[in-house]
Amino acid sequence: MLTQDKLLDMYYRMVLIRAFEDRVHELFTQGKIPGFVHLYAGEEAVAVGVISHLRRGDYITSTHRGHGHCIAMGVDVKGMMAELYGKKTGTCRGKGGSMHIADFEVGMLGANGIVGAGGPLAVGAALAAKYKGGGGVVVCFAGDGAQNQGAVLESLNAAAIWKLPIVFVVEDNQYAISLRSLSSTKLQPRVSTARSVAERAVAFGIPSVTVDGMDVLAVYEAAKAAVERGRAGEGPSLLDCKTYRYYGHFEGDPMVYRSVEEIDEWRKKDPIKLFEEKLLKSGIATQAILSDLRRKAALEVDEAVKFAEGSPYPEPSEAYTDVFTDPYY
C-alpha cells in the first residue's frame, strides 16, 4: 500500500512538474529561453506514476519532452532551469538545453532530440543491469509517434529475445506533432499507427497493458507489476498510457491540427485535479496540505528562475571542452 508520505511526494512531483512547465511556457513567450522547448504539462501522471517505483541504480531513457521525467527522477530543478537558460550552472553546463538534459547520477540517461533513440539505449542499460545482477530495471519513455521509428521496434524485439528488465512506457498523448496516434474511423488519413501499440508489444513477445495516463494511481498500479516483472528477471513489459499534452508540440506551435474544444475536453480530466479529488476523498490529504504543496512547488520554481537568471553564461572557451575525456582542442 502507498503510504501518505509517498502519495504526497507523488502529488508534489506532479505539481512541481506543472509549475515548472507553466513557468517555462511564460518565460519562453517572454523570449527568455531560446531554442526548441517541448512541455510535459498534462502528462504528469505518467512520469510520476511510473518513476515512483524506481530506486537507486535503476535507469530511465527519455524523449524531447523530458522535463517531467527529469523532475520525477529527482534532477535538481535549479540546474534544469539554468540549463534552459543556457547558463554555466545548468545541469549540462549550458551545453545541452531542454532537449538534452541528463543526470546519470540519478539514473536519468538523457532527454533526446531524436525520436525513438532512447529505445536502444534502454536495451543497453538493461543488458548491463542484467549482467551486473541485483534486480535493476530500466524504463524507456517514448511517445506514440516514436512507436513507428525503427529504433523502437527493433528494441522491442531485442528486449524480448534477451528477456531484459525493461518497462516500455508509451506516452500516447494523441499526437505526433499533427498526426493522430490512431484513428477511430478507418478513413482517418493523418494517422501514424495502424494498430494499438499494446497489441503490437504482445506480438513482439512483451506483455502489455493499456492505462489511463491521466490517473496517476492507475499508472502506478500498472507500473508496479511491470517493474516487479523486470526485477524478477521475467523480461520486459509495455504500458500504453493514454494522456494529452496541453501546450503545443513545441513552444511556438500554431496548433492548426486540433481544436480548442478538444483541449478543453482533456483539461477536464486533468491528472492533478483527479489526484487531488482522490486524496481528499480518501482523507489522505486536506485542501490545506495540498495548497501548501502547490505553494512550495511554485516557490521552488521561483527559486530556480532566480538561480538561472542570476547565473553566469559559460565562458566561450568552454565550447571546446568535454568532447572527449582527454584534451581535444
Add this chain to the structure above:
Amino acid sequence: MLTQDKLLDMYYRMVLIRAFEDRVHELFTQGKIPGFVHLYAGEEAVAVGVISHLRRGDYITSTHRGHGHCIAMGVDVKGMMAELYGKKTGTCRGKGGSMHIADFEVGMLGANGIVGAGGPLAVGAALAAKYKGGGGVVVCFAGDGAQNQGAVLESLNAAAIWKLPIVFVVEDNQYAISLRSLSSTKLQPRVSTARSVAERAVAFGIPSVTVDGMDVLAVYEAAKAAVERGRAGEGPSLLDCKTYRYYGHFEGDPMVYRSVEEIDEWRKKDPIKLFEEKLLKSGIATQAILSDLRRKAALEVDEAVKFAEGSPYPEPSEAYTDVFTDPYY
C-alpha cells in the same frame, strides 16, 4: 485452376533456379565467380509460388539471395550469369554482381546488399501503384533475419496505414547466417525473433498466414489470396513461408552452426521433388516431360555459362559512367 501449361512453367522455373544455383556453386568453387554469392537452392517454391501471380506492371523487391527471384520474374539467365562473372554483357553491365541484379523492365527492382532495405522500396513502389491505379501489386521478399531490421518493421506499419497493395513474403529459411529464426525452447540463446512474424504482422494491421514454403502449390494458393487483396485495394498481406537453404549462408561458409543431419532432413522435403510427385500423381506430367524440362534447364544454364565466359569485360573507363543520367566524370 492452374492449367497444365502454367504448372509446367512453374516447374520449369523451379528447376531452372536449381540448375542455375548448383552451377554457380560449382563455378564459385572453381574460382570463376568473384565476390559474395548467396544461393537460393532449396527455396525455389517460395519465389515461384508467389511470382506466378504477377503480371506486367507489378514489382518485386529482393534480397542478397536474389537469383531465384530474378529467374522467377523472367530476368534473362544469360545476362545474370554474365553479371556474376563481371562481364559487360551482364544484366547490370558487370557493375552490380550477384548482390545487385535488377531489371526494372520485368519489374525486378533489385537484389540488395542491405538486409531489409527492400521493405521501404516496396512501400514506395506500392504507393506509386496505388496512385496510378490499375491494380498493380508489389511483392517484398525478405528473410527471417530481415524481419528484425527497422526498415522492415517501419514498412509494415506504413503499408498498413496507407492500405498499400503489397505482399510481404517472409522467406524463413531457419537461419540468419548462424542465428535461428525462432526457438522452440525458451532458453535458446541464438535466436533472432521472439515471436512469429505472422503474429507480428497481424499486430501491425496486416493479415498473415504461415505457409509450407517447400510446397509450391501451397505457396501459390496463399499468395493468390494476398495478391488479390492487393489488386482489390484491400491493403497488404504477409506470407510467412517456412523453407530452407541447402548451401551455406554465402559461398565459402563453413556452416559451423548447423549439422549435416539437419540439412539432410530438409532435403527430404525438397520442393522440386515434392512438386514432381504431385505433378506425376495428378497426371499433369510424365517422367519424360519432367526430365525434358530439367534437361532444358541444364541446357539454358550451359548456354548462360558459355555466354558469360565468351563475353568481354567492361572497358575500364566504364567505371566512371552511369553515376548520373548526365555526364559526371
Add this chain to the structure above:
Amino acid sequence: MSGVREITFVEALNEALLQEMERDPTVIVMGEDVGVYGGIFGVTKGLLDRFGPDRVVDTPISETAFIGAGVGAAAAGLRPVVELMFVDFFGVCMDQIYNQAAKMRYMFGGKIKIPLTVRTTIGGGVSAAAQHSQVLYSIFAHVPGLKVIVPSTPYDAKGLLISAIRDDNPKMFFEHKLLYGVKGPVPKEPYTIPFGTADVKVEGSDVTVVAVAYMVHEAVKAANELKMNGISVEVIDPRTIVPFDKDAVFKSVKKTGRLVVVDEDYERCGFASWVAALVADECFAYLDAPIKRVTTPTVPIPFSPVLEKEILPNAEKIIKAVKEVVK
C-alpha cells in the same frame, strides 16, 4: 523576367513545389507534417488543400520507410519530393539515401533512373543544440550518386528546386534555417537554374572567398566591410556542391592568388577541406598565400547562445581570415 516580387525563401520554395505539382502529376510530396501542418517551417503550406492526400502524404515518424518509399516510388515512375525534417536525422535513414537511391543507377548498369528530391533543413544559429543545428552536406557530397544543392537566396531556392524536381537523379536539397525568412526578388513564373553554375556575388581582385548557403550572406557582409579597408574580395557561391563549378573557383583564384573557404560544416574532412585540396593541387602555381578555411570546429553544436556564437563561422571570422592571407 516579368512578375518579379520580393518574397521570402520559404515562399519561393512553396511556389516551386506548387508550380511543379501543377505542371506534372507525377510530382508528389511526402514527409512528417507536410500536410495539415504545412511542414514544420511552412514550406508545404497549402499543398494538401490544393492537391489532396494522395499527392501530399503525411508520414509516420519512420524516416527509413518514407524516404525509402520515395526511392521506390521514383523507381516506379513518380517524381517524389520528400522532406527530412532536419538533416540531423539522417542517421536513422541514411541507408535508403546513400546505398539505395544514390547507387541504384550505377549498380544496375545505368539502365534506370531515380528522380527523387530529398529536401531538408540545415544550420545553426537558433540554439537548437547538438541534434538540430548541423549542416552535414559534406557527408552527402562525400558519397557518390547524390546531387547536392545549397541555395542561398529566394531566387536560387525557387530555380534550383524546380531544376531539382525535373532532374532525373537523386538530389539532396539543403535549406538553411536562417534563410527561410530572408526576402529577395523572385519571378512569378517557373524557371530553372542549371546545376554546377556558380554565382559571383561580389567581384574582387585580392582574395577569393567561396561560401555556400547562409554563409554566402556572411561572406558578402565581410566583403563589404573589407572593401572599406581597401581589400577587394571576390565572393563566389557555387550554389551546388555536386556538381561543383571548379572552373569558376579556379578562375577566380588564378586572378586573386588567395583563397578563403567558408563552410558551416564541421572542420574535419568537410567541404571546405575539399575546395582547399582542389586548389592546392590544381592552382598551386597561382597561390600567393596559405589557403584558409573558416568553418565550425569539429565539436557538437552547443546549446547556450554564448557557446554557439563562439563556434559558428561569421563575417567577423571571415574578415580575420582574409586579413591573414593578404597581410
Add this chain to the structure above:
Amino acid sequence: MSGVREITFVEALNEALLQEMERDPTVIVMGEDVGVYGGIFGVTKGLLDRFGPDRVVDTPISETAFIGAGVGAAAAGLRPVVELMFVDFFGVCMDQIYNQAAKMRYMFGGKIKIPLTVRTTIGGGVSAAAQHSQVLYSIFAHVPGLKVIVPSTPYDAKGLLISAIRDDNPKMFFEHKLLYGVKGPVPKEPYTIPFGTADVKVEGSDVTVVAVAYMVHEAVKAANELKMNGISVEVIDPRTIVPFDKDAVFKSVKKTGRLVVVDEDYERCGFASWVAALVADECFAYLDAPIKRVTTPTVPIPFSPVLEKEILPNAEKIIKAVKEVVK
C-alpha cells in the same frame, strides 16, 4: 618485448579481445554472428566458449538496437565492443553512433563517459561491390565525438584495439578486409599504442606520402620502387585519424616540401582532402609542388574486377602521383 610471434591481423585482434576480456569483466562483445560463428571474418572466434553468452552476445539484424545497446551499456558502466559487420551498413544505425554515443558527453556537460568501441570492416579489392566495399572513415572523422582508428599491421591492430577498449570515449575501429590475412610480429602480452602517434614506415627526403589502413602497404611498395628510380619517399601512417598526428606530417612536409595523400575513401570531401587542406594552410611556405591526392574517385564501387581495379588506389597510382610532384 618478449614473446613476439608472427601472427595474422585477425589473430592479433582476437588476442586483444581475449586478453582484455580476461583482464576486465566489464568488457563484453556484441554483434551479428560473433558467437558460434566467431564473427564473419573470425575476429571473435573462441570467445563464446571462453566467456559464455552473457559476454559474447549474438544479436539479431538490428544494428540500431544493438549498437545503441552498446551505447546504453557503456552509459551504465560496461565497456562494450560492438561489431558492425561492414561499415557500409552504417546507414541503418548512424544515429546511435554519431548523435548518441559521440555527443552524449558534450551535450551532458562533460559529466559522463561512453567507453564504447565499434569495430567494423572496410575496404575494396574483393569484388564485394557497391554496398560491401566502402571505407567511409572520413564520415566518422567528420562528425565530432568519435575517435577514429585505422590500423595497418597486426602489431598496430592489437595495440590499438587494447588502447581502444581501455579508452573512455566512443571509438570507431576500422579493419581493412585485405589486412585480415596479413602476418606480422606481435608480442604475446598485452600492450597499448597511444592514439595520435604516427608511425614513419619509410624515411625519405623528397616527398611525404601519408596513407592509412591497407594503403600503407601500397605506399610502402611504391616507396620501395621509387627508391630504385632515385626518388626518396617518406611514408607516414598516422594510425589514427582522430586524434591526428599533425606534427608528424608537418615535420615531414617541412623537410620534403612535397605531399601526396593516399586514401581509399571517396575523393570528394574525404580524409585526403583534409590532410591536404591542413598542409595548404599550415605548411604553405614550405611547399615546392602541388599537393596530390590518390583516392577512390567518387563513384560507387563497381563489382567487376576490371572496373574495381580501375578505381581503387594502388602502388602504381601512388608512383605516378609522386613522379608528378617531383618532376
